[in-house]
Amino acid sequence: MANFGRDSLRFNYSWTTTEGDSKKVTGYPDDVLLNRNEGYEVLHFINKYIVTRNFNITVANFTIIENSIKTSVPSNLRSQAHIKTWLDNNLK
Numbered sequence: 708m709a710n711f712g713r714d715s716l717r718f719n720y721s722w723t724t725t726e727g728d729s730k731k732v733t734g735y736p737d738d739v740l741l742n743r744n745e746g747y748e749v750l751h752f753i754n755k756y757i758v759t760r761n762f763n764i765t766v767a768n769f770t771i772i773e774n775s776i777k778t779s780v781p782s783n784l785r786s787q788a789h790i791k792t793w794l795d796n797n798l799k
Contacts, residue, residue: 709753709754709755709757709758709764709769710754711750711753711754711766711769712750713746713750715750715766715769715770716746716749716750716773717770717773717774718773718777720744720745720746720749721744721745721746722746722747724747738786738787738788739786739787740785740786740787741776741785741786741787741790743776743777743780749773749776752776752787752790753769753772753773753776756772756791756794757769757772760794760795771798772794772798775794775797775798776790776794779797780793780794781793
C-alpha cells in the first residue's frame with residue numbers, strides 16, 4: 708500500500724476520533740461512508756485507492772486525488788464505492 712502520511716495532505720482535517728472510530732482504519736469496504744473531514748479516513752482512502760487503481764505512487768497523484776475528493780466529488784456521493792466510481796470516471 709502507498710504510505711503517505713499527514714504531511715502529504717494539503718487540506719485541514721480533524722484528527723480526533725470518537726467512540727467507535729479508530730486511528731488505524733483497516734479494510735476498504737465499499738458500503739462505508741467516507742468522512743471527507745476526518746484525516747485518518749481520507750488518508751487511508753487515498754493510499755488504498757492509489758494502489759488498487761495502479762497509479763504511480765507520487766505526491767502529485769496523491770494531491771490530485773485529495774483535491775478531487777475535497778473540491779470536485781459531488782457532496783451527495785458519500786460511500787467509498789460511489790467516490791471510487793466518480794474518481795475512476797473523472798481522473799483520466
